[in-house]
Amino acid sequence: MAWATAWPPPDRPGSHPLGAAWHHGRVTGPVVAPPRTPSGRRGRWLLVVAVAWAVALGFLAYLSVRNDPPTVRDQRTTGEARPLVDRAVGELAIAAGSDAVLSIAGYEVTTGCRITPIRSGETLERDVTIYTGQTDGPALLDRIADRLPRSYGATVRHGQEHDTLRADAGEFVAIRGGVTAPGVVIVTVGTGCRPPAPLGVEAPAPTDEDRRIADRMLVALGGTLDGVRVAEAPCPTGGTVRTVIASGSRSGAGKPLGEVLVPIFGSAQAGPPLVDTTDRYAYRGDEAMVAVDAGAEGALDTTLTTPC
Known part of the structure; x- marks a missing residue:
């Protein structure tokens, strides 16, 4: 006997023994529509917002560079740090006090340092040499530290072999010093290693009067004049501290330094000279502070400083 109907009967869904629905053909999942792209108007707004954000970031970066203090030393060039160096030299000239003899040096730029392994730089330094009583060097460091601006954070360390001064003039300009001789x-x-740049100032030129006095001094000391330089720095109280540096040489010991200098520059204002040895002499004259270093092999370095 043949069956007249197919199994399962089309009019009897669920007649499968397991109650499952039957489907003849390939089964596929639901169709997912592709993501909609933003409309042209929305895309333009996104572009405008991105450009505005970039401009705002650039403007804030410009303000930061112009106004914010540096956070690392190499954010300022030697040329940009030079005014801070000059100011610190003037502060030291005041802090040395009226009972000392000082001289200031000009700009010393040294190249070849490394900012990073692949970046070279240069350093800018200026020296201030201060003469005092032979045993008064450590106490002078204390007085200088007390008289420097509080913002410098000056500290002094006294040891058995060394007495040192440290301070910070701002923007990573360091002040370092100590007693180098009685x-x-x-x-x-000093600036430390920084990107190189022009200093923005020219070294002051010596006047004819500077040369005349320097030559007279060297001749009186039994030597010959080789060159004259001038160094200046602004004083925090106004005015300028100015040093004339005369370099030369002589053969032989020559006359005692005091016998030569006092007749030229007047008597010592504060009693006896602060330093009086065979190779070094320093005292305060009527018009200037005078110091002479007679080095090895006949070298002579003399300074005349007009204080603040």
């Missing part, structure tokens, strides 16, 4: 203190103001 009665002699040398303080260096």
Whole structure:
């Protein structure tokens, strides 16, 4: 007997023994529509917002560079740091006090340092040499630290072998100094390694009067004049501290330094000279502070400083 109907009967859904629905043909999942792209108007708004954000970031970066203090030393060039160096030299000239003899040096630029392994730079330094009593060097460091601006954070350390001064003139301009010989203190103001740049100032030129006095001094000391330089720095109280540096040489010991200098520049204002040895002499004359260093092999370095 043949069956007249197909199994399962089309009019009997669920007649499968397991109650499952039957489907003849390929089964596919639901169709997912592709994501809609933003309309042209919305895309333009996104572009405008992105450009505005970039402009705002650039403007804020410009303001930061112009107005914010540097956070690392190499954010300022030697040329940009030079005014801070000059100011610190003037502050040291005041802090040395009226009972010392000082001289300031000009700009010393040294190339070849490394900012990073692939970036080279240069350093800018200026020295301030201060003469005092032979045993008064450590106490002079204390007085200088007390008289420097509080913002410098000056500190002094006294040890068995060394007495040192440290301070920060701002924007990573360092002040370092110490007693280098009995009665002699040398303080260096330096920028550390920075990107090179023009200093923006020219070294002051010596006048005819500067040359005349320097030549007279060297001749009186039994030497010959080789060159004259001038160094200046602004004083925080107004005015300028100015040093004339005369370099030369002589053969032989020559006359005692005091016998030569006092007749030229007047008697010592504050009693005896602060330093009086065979190779070094320093005292305050009527018009200027005078110091002479007679180095090895006949070298002579003399300074005349007009204080603040």
